[in-house]
Amino acid sequence: MITLSLLHLRMCFLYKLVDCFPERLECCFKMGRVDIAYFYNLPRAELLRHIQQMLAVLTDEQIETCFAKEIKKLGKPSSRSLMDWSTIPLRHIAIQVCYDGTEYAGLAQQPNREYTIEELLLNALRGAALIPQHAEASDVHFERSGRTDRGVSAAGQVFSFYVRTNNKGMGPQPIPAPDPRFYRDRRDGLTPPAKPSDSATDDRGADGDLVNAEKEPELKQVPQEQEIDYVSAINMRLPETIRVLGWAPVDKNFSARHSTSSRRYVYMFGEVGSLNIRRMAEACTKLVGFHDFRNICKPSLDSIKTFERVIFSCFLEIDGQPYDCENDRMAMNENSTLSLVVCGSAFLYHQIRCIASLLLHIGAELEPPSLISDLLNVEQFPGKPDYPIAPGELLLFERAEYTPTRLPKFYLSGPSYRFLTKNIRFLQSKALARARVYGVALSLLSEARTCQSVSSGGPPRACDHPLVGITMTHKITDLCEVYIEGGLSLFKLEKYRRITNRSFDGTLEHRLRERQKELAMYKENKKHGEQ
Numbered sequence: 188m189i190t191l192s193l194l195h196l197r198m199c200f201l202y203k204l205v206d207c208f209p210e211r212l213e214c215c216f217k218m219g220r221v222d223i224a225y226f227y228n229l230p231r232a233e234l235l236r237h238i239q240q241m242l243a244v245l246t247d248e249q250i251e252t253c254f255a256k257e258i259k260k261l262g263k264p265s266s267r268s269l270m271d272w273s274t275i276p277l278r279h280i281a282i283q284v285c286y287d288g289t290e291y292a293g294l295a296q297q298p299n300r301e302y303t304i305e306e307l308l309l310n311a312l313r314g315a316a317l318i319p320q321h322a323e324a325s326d327v328h329f330e331r332s333g334r335t336d337r338g339v340s341a342a343g344q345v346f347s348f349y350v351r352t353n354n355k356g357m358g359p360q361p362i363p364a365p366d367p368r369f370y371r372d373r374r375d376g377l378t379p380p381a382k383p384s385d386s387a388t389d390d391r392g393a394d395g396d397l398v399n400a401e402k403e404p405e406l407k408q409v410p411q412e413q414e415i416d417y418v419s420a421i422n423m424r425l426p427e428t429i430r431v432l433g434w435a436p437v438d439k440n441f442s443a444r445h446s447t448s449s450r451r452y453v454y455m456f457g458e459v460g461s462l463n464i465r466r467m468a469e470a471c472t473k474l475v476g477f478h479d480f481r482n483i484c485k486p487s488l489d490s491i492k493t494f495e496r497v498i499f500s501c502f503l504e505i506d507g508q509p510y511d512c513e514n515d516r517m518a519m520n521e522n523s524t525l526s527l528v529v530c531g532s533a534f535l536y537h538q539i540r541c542i543a544s545l546l547l548h549i550g551a552e553l554e555p556p557s558l559i560s561d562l563l564n565v566e567q568f569p570g571k572p573d574y575p576i577a578p579g580e581l582l583l584f585e586r587a588e589y590t591p592t593r594l595p596k597f598y599l600s601g602p603s604y605r606f607l608t609k610n611i612r613f614l615q616s617k618a619l620a621r622a623r624v625y626g627v628a629l630s631l632l633s634e635a636r637t638c639q640s641v642s643s644g645g646p647p648r649a650c651d652h653p654l655v656g657i658t659m660t661h662k663i664t665d666l667c668e669v670y671i672e673g674g675l676s677l678f679k680l681e682k683y684r685r686i687t688n689r690s691f692d693g694t695l696e697h698r699l700r701e702r703q704k705e706l707a708m709y710k711e712n713k714k715h716g717e718q
Contacts, residue, residue, distance in 0.1 A: 239299065270316065275359055276351070276352050276354060277349045277350065277352060277360075277362060278349065278354065278357055279328075279349055279436070279438065279439055280347065280348070280350055280417065280434050280435065281345055281346065281434065281594060281597075282345070282418075282421070282431050282432075283343055283344070283345055283432045283434075283435075284304075284344045284346060284430065284432065285340075285341060285343065285344070285430050285432060285611075286340060286429040287429075287614075288304070288337070288339045288340040288579075290426075291303055291307075291337070292337055293335065293336055293337040293339075294334055294335045294336075294339075294344075295334055296309070296324060304429060305331070307425060307429060308346065308421070308429070309323075309324060310424070311421045311425050312327075315421060315424060317350040317420065317421070318348070318349070318350060318351070327349045327362065328348055328349055329346065329347075329348040330346065330348070330442055330443040331344065331345070332346075332443045332444060332587035333444075333450050333534070333587060335582075335584050336579050336582075338580040338582075339579045339580075339583070341583065341584035341585075342585050343432075343585060343587060344587070345443045345447075345587045345594075346443055347441055351415065352415065353414055363439045365439060365440045365441075365442060366440050416600050416602075417431070418434055418600065418603040418607075419602065422603070427614065430610065433599045434598060434599070435594060435595050435597045436595065437595075443587075446593050446594070447532075447533075447588065447589060448532070448588050448590055448593075449499060449530055449532060449588040450531060450533065450588070451529070451530045451584075451587075451588065452528075452529045452530075452583065453583045454526060454527040454529075454539060454540075454542075454543040454577065454581055454582050454583070455524070455526050455582075456525040456527065456543070456547070457653070458521060458522055458523065459520070459522070460521050460653070461521070462525065462547075462550035462652050463549075463551075463552055464505075464510060464550065466550060466552070466555075467503060468503050468512050469512075469556040470545070470546055470549045470556040470559045471501045471502055471546070472501070473556065473559040473560050473563070474529075474559060475498050475500060475501050477495065477497045478498070478563045479494050479495050479563065479565045480494050480495075480496050480538055481494035481570070481571060481699075482563070482565070482568050482572065482691075483538060483541045483542060483545065483563070483571075484535035484538040484541055485535075485536045485537040486570075486571055486692070486695055487536050488698055488699060491535070492699075492702055492706050493699075493703075496532065496535060496538070497531055497533075499530045499532070500528070500529070500530045501528070501530075502528055503527060503528075504525070504526045504527075504528055505519050505524070506519075506523050506524050507524075507526075527542070527543055527546060529542065540577045540582060541576050541577075543576075543581075543582070544574060544575060544576050544577040544658050545562070545574070545686075547652070548574070548686065550652070550655075551655045553655075554685065554686060558687065562686075562687075568687075568691055569691075569693065569695060570691040570692030570694070571691055571695070572686050572687065572689040573689050573691070576658075577654070578658065
């Protein structure tokens with residue numbers, strides 16, 4: 188079977204498919220004629236889905252006939268594919284990565300091999316011969332600090348995995364299994380979770396440390412100048428919107444996911460506009476602390492047994508500065524940029540986007556700040572009421588935090604630093620240029636409106652903020668109405684109904700208890716099986 192990664196999504200691939208099988212592809216896309224120019228304007232993720240549709244209607248024999256020359260070249264084994272990995276030393280490292288998620292189908296690998304960040308990272312590791320050619324994520328203990336959905340970007344995502352090393356002193360050895368007791372280092376001041384003791388006596392001392400347990404191994408430092416330039420080796424095989432910023436050596440018990448002390452997200456609301464910032468700031472304070480967030484997330488019982496989480500801080504920023512409702516001198520106008528900053532230990536599925544949506548409802552004066560307290564009261568609302576989530580494209584995973592004893596500083600070579608500085612500054616300039624385009628377009632619209640005396644329909648209301656309308660129309664219900672005016676589809680609030688007055692899932696509490704029983708039974712059976 189020919190894999191998509193070997194064909195590199197070149198346009199010649201599309202040309203050959205269209206030329207060889209025009210009738211089959213016309214049937215596939217339900218077109219009278221397949222026009223190759225149509226594919227030039229597609230985003231990469233959409234292009235990949237079209238290629239997958241094409242391959243689905245063709246047999247392996249047809250593809251091999253069409254790409255006989257390419258297959259012959261790919262069939263020649265390279266020196267890297269002949270490497271004997273049983274003799275190659277490996278080391279555990281962490282890398283810090285930034286990426287623009289708007290071009291990809293999310294972060295995590297998908298069963299259908301969609302165009303995701305993890306898929307591209309693993310392909311880059313294989314291409315640089317840092318991991319075996321056919322290694323999957325689980326084979327090298329590939330982990331991430333936090334999952335991001337389709338369209339969500341990240342500035343400081345962290346991954347950990349095992350890679351080839353130049354340090355011959357480490358020697359070839361099987362990849363060791365991590366010890367969950369040491370996901371959090373005791374030197375951090377945090378007591379690591381311990382496995383249940385087989386004996387009746389507890390192995391813990393008065394201070395909570397494991398007295399008779401194996402000590403955590405010290406990290407073997409390697410001279411960086413003798414090591415592989417991991418940053419350069421990976422970056423040269425990635426698209427420019429995914430960049431490795433540095434790498435760090437970590438011990439065998441480090442986990443990019445479980446060793447994280449906190450995660451920081453930022454949601455960009457855009458211009459303040461007509462939103463009531465003071466009400467939004469009041470609502471933010473109610474989210475801080477330990478709560479059951481089942482009503483402020485997308486409830487899913489597939490991988491969790493509790494909706495309880497801790498939020499360390501939640502506040503608004505105006506033009507990058509924390510908003511202080513008591514500071515009357517704080518410079519702010521309707522064109523100031525508003526963002527939400529949330530920091531916590533771990534988050535539930537769509538939790539940040541649900542928080543952003545609720546704050547938009549409150550800032551639009553459709554809901555009171557007390558809405559947050561109501562939804563956190565699981566006795567009053569044992570299930571989530573129906574409300575839409577905010578768009579994912581405006582969400583940023585800013586960074587994952589680790590204590591210094593758990594994760595040292597990231598390292599990169601001088602050439603990699605100079606290249607990345609120039610490259611990222613250029614990408615920043617491109618983003619600023621696009622922002623300038625839209626800014627000028629808005630000013631031109633304003634001029635045209637003034638010249639033609641377009642009716643404004645009265646002063647702007649809080650609910651007229653553009654992001655409020657976009658969020659509301661994610662789910663068309665009786666609380667909003669879409670109407671046609673001048674051939675355009677427009678939105679307006681109609682018969683708005685308070686979130687606390689809407690129906691909710693009353694079966695969630697029962698399903699959660701059943702899920703907890705299943706997990707407890709599974710652990711008990713596993714414990715007896717090990718004995």
